[in-house]
Amino acid sequence: MSTAISPANGRSLIDGGEYRLTGEDFRQISAMIYADAGIAMPDHKATLVYSRLAKRLRALGLRNFSQYCELVSSAEGSDERQEMLAALTTNVTRFYREPHHFEHLRTQILPPLIASARKGGRVRLWSSACSSGQEPYSIALTVLSLLPDAAQRDIRILATDIDPNMIATGKAGLYDKNAIEPVPPDLRQRWFSPADGDRGMVRIAEQARALVEFRRLNLIGDWPMQGRFHAIFCRNVAIYFDDPTQGAIWSRMVPLLDPAGALYIGHSERVSGPAERLLRSDGITTYRPLVGKETRR
Template structure:
């Protein structure tokens, strides 16, 4: 493929003394793609972050400038690299039982009647949106197993979705460093994790937990193929990267996917906004419940 670098003026780089020049035009191109592809808003104040994460891609690809890189990701042949860019610029901070008050609410308020429902043949569905490398959905699975160790025998499933396919692959593998599972309560860690093998320092989460979780690619601003409703949705620390209007749209799309009385858990820096506010009632710290079937207008 013949890439033609865009002309550049001297001194128009956003990062002083950098190995590669990142111009405002380059940054605007990258920001536009991130907004179109993932709904993520990148202000120019994020230029240093963008540079540090994408400079590695330039080195890997053997490109000489961000202008060449932009040419690539905008080309018809650049689909794979656009996915690499999305992965590089998506924040994947996660850990087991992050924001533990959510899991205590799930354990004490949401799951007990659902476990009884499952024992009598009922369906239970939970969704971890923006699941990253799997710690969140597996924390949900461990919370289920703490109440119902035989959960895989029943119709209980956890959908785990993310835009980053590399993170999804990590989640499916279910392998984590000892430092990563340190936040798991000791009784759960001892029962549901085991050394991967004699030559690996990693630990694998038990098959019982893995069997409850289905990892699938999904873009929160794209098409959602799910048709059934969920008893709880975890969508935490992701919409904060969207602009206000996109946030409202995401919350509004989640409301019809909640069962009556279902819970929505959001990040500590987030708030439900837009039409969804009228359908959801506060039920704890960054925790909401769908009180009943309410039609949303506007």
Template sequence: MVEGEFAFTEADFRKISAMVHGDAGIHLPEAKATLVYSRLAKRLRALGLTSFKDYCALVAGSDGLDERQKMLAALTTNVTRFFREPHHFDHLRDKVLPPLLDAARRGGRVRIWSAACSSGQEPFSIAMTILSLMPDAADRDVRVLATDIDPNMVAEGRAAEYAPHLLEGIPPDYRKKYTVAAARGGVRMADDVRALVTFNELNLIGDWPMKGKFDAIFCRNVAIYFEDDTQARLWSRFAPLVNNDGALYIGHSERIQGPAAAAFRPDGVTTYRKIEGARA
């Protein structure tokens, strides 16, 4: 199917595609075969395997669960940066947070979920936006949940250290307030930023342990990797978890579809608000 160092047949591709779809809901059309080969060839070399047939046998077996996770991580796109799609953070700061933080000052609860948080730039951008309006937010009942399917990304988020060039999206005044120098020339998010964010592993097509509702959910540039029916189920699962008039932020190439479309109203570019009393 793809010529190269390792034998890679259509049967191999179908097996890998089926496993990725079953595990993470990600749809891999045949046009992605070259990408799959190039990303997983590194894993074959690391394992000393000579064919994708052997690799498929490994990840399909009970002894290959760890490698199956590494396969999924290798095939998952982790493109992220601080304040990516800045209009979402402007909307959060100007329209969503002011009444929520006023309520928090009176003892109210504020919860925001960064779904598919990658290595942490998105939830930390949310946290910095909160702190710009409420410097003592960590002392209030204000928290950001950050989840990702990839344990490596979750670990990077928890470490909260980044190379200096990765901070380019952070406004200069935020960078001065909310980052500190770290070892080996890196930069670390300040303690008050880190205090707002909790990182956990979570598969968006698996079980969700959360019981409470959220005032805003960021799920951006994830659904585009799902088939239409999987996307519709995802939006429908989010809908009951968003408080009335809460916000849902999605990626620039994404649209809410299926029954959940009736539960949200547009409130800006790829920005939606939950309609009071709506069900999905």
């Protein structure tokens, strides 16, 4: 497979492989993924687009990317457009990824909330690009480590992602047993059990699943939630967006944060745009709202 040629001129961008991806095909695919998900696809992602979508062309028996573009641009191709989106999003995640966030949640955010929940108070947490569920379940396990009967209290974790396949995987709560190695041993032992009939698979306990509500949500679309969150995890998704999209998302998140809440972002991300003046750093990639007079101008 060879890559060459300016993608803007419609000539072959990737050729010599099974299919030909022209500059015009790439431009169309990038425009669709940007419009649908806010994901920016610069030219150097052409090889990634080729390798992830070649499987779809093969499954559909198409001859080239131009046919694929025609399909996903048409009304009949709306299901395939979803498949395209799923193929082009990166879903890498793991339990307790960036563990300092869960430590901060456990020690700085949850203690007063747990005390309030014991007396009937409401606690709301949001994992806003939850992928296959490891992030919201790590939040759930952190809650359970402090309050084993959390599912009987008014504590809920909203877990959202654009990809319905990820939502389905999260809901199932079934993981390879090697995937739970980063979970602290006491929590691993208490809240996972071997899945019936699935050798090497484990299922997270009902008490953890009951805390998490999985929903499909596009971060560049409408957010129907009402009420504030005591913690928002928005990690390792903004890196796929351009600067204006990132700034807009941070600005929409700040008003949804409880004044005593925290926003956790990915290790290579930073809060930018107007939201920067409304938040203060409280540790590695951890932000708290500035309140009242604290607000920076």
